[in-house]
Amino acid sequence: MTRSGDTKCLFCSISKGNTDAFRVFKDDSTLCFLDKRPLFPGHCLLIPTVHIETLNDLDQETLGTIFRNLQLINRAVEKAMEAEGTFVAINNRISQSVPHLHIHIVPRRKKDGLKGFFWPRNPYRDDKHMRDTGKKIKKVIKQLC
DSSP: OOSSSTTTOHHHHTTTTTSSOOOEESSSSSSEEEESOOOSOEEEEEESSSSSGGGOOOHHHHHHHHHHHHHHHHHHHHHTTTOSEEEEEEEOOOOOSSSSEEEEEEOHHHSSSSOOTOOOOOOSSSSHHHHHHHHHHHHHHHHHO
């Protein structure tokens, strides 16, 4: 675990503003942005702003903050995307494509095609679609704060 930031970590680079991502929420401890390879439009990733690799590495203060923000983002995604529910997931080491703690918040609908863990990707139609989706979520976050 590296607390100050890992120069090779994609999510640390996003957190520092060195790599582009469509941000939907940021505070002192966390950052939430749209996944560039979404399961469905509105699929977000919530990360701690400092480099923490797994859930087990979180200190209690950050744990409380990240889960409070997770609840906020979850509500916002559900409302903004007019979803029937969400799928929230954390991978620890296995299947963790970026070794930086991140929580997936995925809008869900009945019969949306997700079965088990073999999921098709449903990308944004274009950059405008991604921006519009992010703006919807940002708007609801502001309403919920």
